[in-house]
Amino acid sequence: MSISGTKDTDKDFGECEKLKKTNSIEQVRYGCALGAIHSAFAIPRVIPITHCGPGCAQKQVTSISFNNGFQGGGYGGGAVIPSTNINEKEVVFGGENRLRELIEATFKILKADLFVVMTGCIPDTVGDDVRAVVGEFQKKGLPIVYAETGGFKGNNFTGHELVTRAIIDQYVGDYDGPKEKGVVNVWSLLPYHNTFWKGDLTEIKRILEGVGLKVNILFGNKSDGVSEWKNIKKAQFNLVLSPWLGLQTAEHLKEKYGQPYLHIPVIPIGAKETSSFLRKVVDFAGIDKERAERFIEQERKEYYNYLEGFSDFYAEYFWGLPAKFAVIGDSAYNLAITKFLVNQLGVIPARQIITDNPPEKYRKLIVEEYRNIAEDVSTEVEFEEDSYIIHEKIRKTDFGNKPPIIFGTTWERDLAKELKGHIVEIGFPASYEVVISKSYVGYRGALTLLEKIYTTTVSASA
Template sequence: MSKLIEQPRFSCALAAQTTVLAIPRALPIVHAGPGCASKTFLTLSQCAGNQGEGFGGGGQISSTNTGTKEVVFGGENKLRTLTENAFKVLDADLFVLLSGCTSGIIGDDIVSIANEFREEGRPVVGAETSGFTGNNYQGHELVVNSIIEQFVGNVTPKVQKGLVNVFSVVPNQDPFWRGDLEEIKRILTSIGLKVNILFGYESAGIFEWQNIPNAEFNILLSPWIGLKTVELLKKKYGTPFFHFPYLPVGGKATSLFLKKLTAFANLDLEKVTAVIKKEEEKFYSYIVGLADFMSDFRSNIPNDLYLVADSEYAIGVSDYLVNELGLQPKGIFITDVPPTDTIKEKILETIETLGKEIREVVYFESDGGKIQQKLFELIGTSKRAVIFGSTWEKIVAQKNNNMLIHLSMPIVDDVILNKTFTGYTGGLKLTEEIYSGIFKHGTIDKNVQVL
């Protein structure tokens, strides 16, 4: 049975409009009631570090704004007219029709309408994303799979050696999605792969999507989001996939990812080993440079780790902070809702491999109110906590002047451009965030004299 939750951290399936907007030169057309598109924009853009409208987002999203007339008589003709007019005034390579709750309840068939336009040679896709379909994690998969099924279509693959498709973060639901995808592509390119990253600045847009069937293999960097997609591609085009069940953060995990990928795809071991050596030398030379700081300010550095994020980030960040930086895990809250108990168990199995001390403090909880209550209970009067989470956790951090580092949705009091905590680059950035934080959050005694 459905229930109300306090302090939500994700939206409904219609918020997959941000998935469409993350594809260069793709635009959504929303078949929903007034306000649906703008509200999901506020949730998934402004609350993701004030990322703004971009290409055709925000108030520019086309919407039928269905009302009483469409509920009574149907809204398909209105959607046809809106789509036809969109071609006259909007400059895009792909249009994706998305349904809201109103159109879903009355049974308007947006997929059939999309088919009508494609039969005329126009690039239009339809995805049933009514809010009751699920949350925006499921909406993201629905949109991606609809584009593959309807736009990429039934083609004969022309496999290109070394070409890979990457499926990973959900745009905007991961506030660092742009930086994350840039770092993932940088790492994969460095070992000689050609990468269809599919979303963001590094993507070539529709060309990459049409090139999906030609990949030698697919890469999934996520516990469960995107699993249906890579399984679809395996069935549809016979493309095998490599599944690494979290975003690697820092030197150890990123090198492990590359080693496992090399074994899976039989890549050039000598070349990959050389890349790993170079990246690790650079990474750990920076970490070693922290020795004097760690010694001088050791009594000021918070060591109790509390983390609130969805599973793909929670696993990788916890691994790095505990197993490389030595923080003590006290409470790890995973906020996405795995669709099955089997997936939930697999997430726990992955965490178990990272250390029992992490596994013992893992909680699955999407209700922010309950998370906040538990955090107050766990932290108590401690001033040694570092909290990785969202703006919702600010009140918890402020109680004892503990440190808060933004990691997950919603983030309204920060601006995020291409920041990342993923890979080698992200690990260093995350380290900076922690240790710079002792100055920014007033942890340092004001009487300390700097010579």
């Protein structure tokens, strides 16, 4: 059976374009490359230093880590971030001296294990030699690296790859020694941009350790910070757990250290997908399968024990629950949630729209994943960044006779009301969620996601 809510995709797109004849993007869903300051301070005791215009860093923080689950800035983010705040003087005469002064002051005032200098559009445009300035401090043995992240380089997904590569090449350094079997570096969700990244990475680390691996999770509360990054080069392999983010880093590590990598596009949600995911990793790592199976069976048993009670609710109230859904968000969560809803709950995918602008070379792979979303279910996916066009597409979608459920962002709240449907915020911006440690992935996260979905639908009908 092939299920698709996008038969008239090309026609719809043409109609939307006629309505909106502009090159602007309405209600943006990502930051600029400088937004990857979040990737820096997502590493414990790492502080970014921004060489940019006034307000550039502040705007990224306000949108990505505040109006997105109100996550806060932690040790090195938010109001802590030093900035040159360059203006007309630096545009005319260059800002290298201003940057040098800021770095010197930062080392005197702030304590960190590593500083990451990141540039905005102005210094990248006027040609400031940031490499030379930072190099002066590197030669003194100080822990500092730089990444050129002017906004025109791309969005914060692009910036993330630039930051990780800068730390690897300038701080982790070269290595041709032995690798440690059973050690894995995990490259997955984009810190802070993914609203639930902290809890998700915690769950991913937990289940990988459960099957017997030693995990360099690299970002978040469960990371050991720069000492963990220093050990990247000794890992047996890299795990890229996302449709595309992290692949460039893994390919670079393969070339630099000779490390193989395993790419699993679908972030696992629920017992079926998580168990399959763990078995693939165990096979690739060549570690003890019996130990892994004991852990998997224990987790599966606990998961389905919880679902016993839920199944009574699902059977009793099935007539009043949404039958079709739409997902609007970045490729990682879009694919993961679509697969979970189809395989675990049997809900019908009506429209899937990816908003993180994946590089063209990865899109074919992503499209194929949706065409094989389940054994007997196929659906199409669309790539769109403009909320005006996205919302027009959703309005034209056939959701049947029941209220739809939309997995999206704050931008979709009014749209859901207009369609008399339900909204579950799963990504940036999420200004109606306060997130501390919530996770939607793995065995435990799936239960939390089910609670969120059906609390939303039941409370809306009360």
